[in-house]
Amino acid sequence: ETGVTQSPTHLIKTRGQQVTLRCSSQSGHNTVSWYQQALGQGPQFIFQYYREEENGRGNFPPRFSGLQFPNYSSELNVNALELDDSALYLCASSLPGRGPDTQYFGPGTRLTVL
């Protein structure tokens, strides 16, 4: 039990639609990172938010965007969904300065794009 929750668990969308995925972090964890894990692959870093500001971004297009809220929750938004966006989306929260091993992952949201 990591204290990080994600919703929904599963989601089915069609190509071209928009989707919002949600993550609730542990209290006090002011850094959240989002990852995309395609089938048979490792998690790929999408972006990180620190104190509600984007604090680093991986190799993902601008149609992937995020928000972080003062209550330690966050959102991943994906516009103009493509078939290749089908994946498990993971969020991970952490407390900066406590070392890299204090990153806690949620169980993920499985997105299927048809």
Place this chain on the structure above:
Amino acid sequence: DQQVKQNSPSLSVQEGRISILNCDYTNSMFDYFLWYKKYPAEGPTFLISISSIKDKNEDGRFTVFLNKSAKHLSLHIVPSQPGDSAVYFCAAKNTGNQFYFGTGTSLTVIP
């Protein structure tokens, strides 16, 4: 561009024996390396880490070795137990706190 690679998709080991999982990386600027364990329907769980200035870190049955000149790290589990059966991800962190993961190795410990 896969900066962290795990070339063995799967590994089977007898209970009580040693499990050795390997990982290679390309970016010499990584400052921390980590191993995560993942069960189905759960997110990855942190297992053990090592700073780039160390060459070994041990925690109970788990030891991670880092060879910076070869850009290689390995996770040793001894003795292996059936409960260790899971997918293991190697990850590397840069100074910007961005994590790069390998593709995972599925470990099966046979009773």
